[in-house]
Amino acid sequence: MLKIRTYNNISPLGLEKFPRDRYEVASEIQHPDAILLRSFDLHGVEIPATVKAVGRAGAGVNNIPVSEYTQRGVPVFNAPGANANAVKELVLAGMLLAARKICDAWNYAKHLEGDDDSIHHQVEKGKKAFVGFELTGKTLGVLGLGAIGVKVANAAIDLGMNVIGYDPLLTVESAWMLSSKVARASSVDDLISRSDLVTLHVPLGEQTRHLINGPRLGFMKKGAVLLNFSRSPVVDEDAVRAALDSGQLQTYVCDFPGQALLSHAKAIVLPHLGASTHEAEENCAIMVAERVRDFLENGNIRHSVNFPEVVMPRSQGHRLAIANENVPNMVGQISSALAEANLNIIDLLNKSRGDYAYTLIDLNAAVPAETLERIGSIKGVLSVRTL
Numbered sequence: 001m002l003k004i005r006t007y008n009n010i011s012p013l014g015l016e017k018f019p020r021d022r023y024e025v026a027s028e029i030q031h032p033d034a035i036l037l038r039s040f041d042l043h044g045v046e047i048p049a050t051v052k053a054v055g056r057a058g059a060g061v062n063n064i065p066v067s068e069y070t071q072r073g074v075p076v077f078n079a080p081g082a083n084a085n086a087v088k089e090l091v092l093a094g095m096l097l098a099a100r101k102i103c104d105a106w107n108y109a110k111h112l113e114g115d116d117d118s119i120h121h122q123v124e125k126g127k128k129a130f131v132g133f134e135l136t137g138k139t140l141g142v143l144g145l146g147a148i149g150v151k152v153a154n155a156a157i158d159l160g161m162n163v164i165g166y167d168p169l170l171t172v173e174s175a176w177m178l179s180s181k182v183a184r185a186s187s188v189d190d191l192i193s194r195s196d197l198v199t200l201h202v203p204l205g206e207q208t209r210h211l212i213n214g215p216r217l218g219f220m221k222k223g224a225v226l227l228n229f230s231r232s233p234v235v236d237e238d239a240v241r242a243a244l245d246s247g248q249l250q251t252y253v254c255d256f257p258g259q260a261l262l263s264h265a266k267a268i269v270l271p272h273l274g275a276s277t278h279e280a281e282e283n284c285a286i287m288v289a290e291r292v293r294d295f296l297e298n299g300n301i302r303h304s305v306n307f308p309e310v311v312m313p314r315s316q317g318h319r320l321a322i323a324n325e326n327v328p329n330m331v332g333q334i335s336s337a338l339a340e341a342n343l344n345i346i347d348l349l350n351k352s353r354g355d356y357a358y359t360l361i362d363l364n365a366a367v368p369a370e371t372l373e374r375i376g377s378i379k380g381v382l383s384v385r386t387l
């Protein structure tokens with residue numbers, strides 16, 4: 001039986017991908033073969049040696065100590081794009097909430113008192129406090145043109161906005177999806193200085209921590225709107241608070257409650273709802289469950305954030321899966337060990353990604369325990385499995 005430990009509510013449609021005659025799936029398993037999670041923070045959590053894969057039913061992996069898993073030869077999978085539409089729709093809602101001052105107006109209306117005539121009178125007088133602006137014709141700056149950013153940019157074009165984008169690492173896939181009407185900003189500063197609204201869709205990492213800081217907020221147009229559906233540390237929240245207080249920013253819309261801005265009158269703070277639709281939860285769970293299962297059963301790697309894409313159709317042979325450092329002569333040493341055990345290679349695929357590599361080998365016979373041990377002891381081999 002293979003064991004899957006879940007750390008968050010994962011959609012049953014994903015968990016169904018693990019047939020119960022071969023898999024045990026539960027949140028209490030102590031020595032799992034794989035971990036499935038959403039936003040649970042795995043930093044500081046002891047990793048059982050049994051864990052062979054981690055599946056993030058979502059996009060961001062900043063809650064996972066990816067490099068620790070990499071050094072153990074454990075791929076971390078995510079579900080690229082599976083919740084992008086859900087986030088896009090909430091970003092559009094966030095832009096409208098800010099532009100039309102909907103939260104304040106709704107709150108005002110909810111607290112009106114008196115009979116209908118009196119309410120009508122109060123409304124006609126009071127509504128001038130909630131005069132907003134229209135999105136059509138305004139400029140939206142999209143920072144990060146990945147799965148979410150591209151969808152937001154294209155939807156904003158459809159709303160009649162001028163859209164500019166910046167992504168120094170834009171992939172070919174994203175470029176193909178992006179509307180040709182989206183203009184290219186030359187830098188973060190160029191983008192934020194030209195936008196009426198700025199929306200952030202970058203992953204949290206050392207390069208993007210406090211990407212929006214005090215000086216950059218100063219470059220923004222006075223009265224601009226900032227939307228953060230990435231992660232809270234992508235902005236310096238103290239600087240955002242100061243910019244709201246001074247009127248430099250009209251509104252900050254974000255999906256990550258924290259003390260700095262939770263109760264600020266000009267902040268619209270949502271409880272991390274970007275991916276909370278039935279559709280996104282199902283898409284993410286199904287995608288990541290399929291990837292984790294294929295890895296556990298066949299050693300194939302798709303949608304991993306730390307190892308290369310390695311997919312080899314299953315032949316009749318006995319499969320060996322090896323994660324290793326990307327250093328010279330690894331395949332040579334592994335092949336020698338196999339040759340010494342008189343094993344014949346039917347098929348082999350080796351790919352690298354940065355400092356790490358992964359190899360699948362189909363062999364004509366089962367690999368003896370001592371050969372496995374020998375391969376496992378080669379300097380630079382991180383993990384080895386037979387399948």
Ligand SMILES: NC(=O)C1=CN([C@@H]2O[C@H](COP(=O)(O)OP(=O)(O)OC[C@H]3O[C@@H](n4cnc5c(N)ncnc54)[C@H](O)[C@@H]3O)[C@@H](O)[C@H]2O)C=CC1
Binds near residue numbers: 143149167255272
């Ligand atoms: N609020 C929510 O519930 C959700 C939040 N997210 C957050 O949104 C982030 C993005 O998600 P996806 O679009 O699916 O990821 P993605 O990986 O498809 O796109 C991220 C893009 O950011 C770009 N990028 C990286 N560093 C950059 C920089 N310094 N400047 C500009 N662009 C940069 C990358 O090149 C990539 O194109 C996730 O990492 C996660 O933190 C994702 C899903 C749900």
Ligand SMILES: O=C(O)CCC(=O)C(=O)O
Binds near residue numbers: 272
């Ligand atoms: O699972 C969730 O609700 C969080 C989604 C998210 O933040 C992500 O996919 O990066």
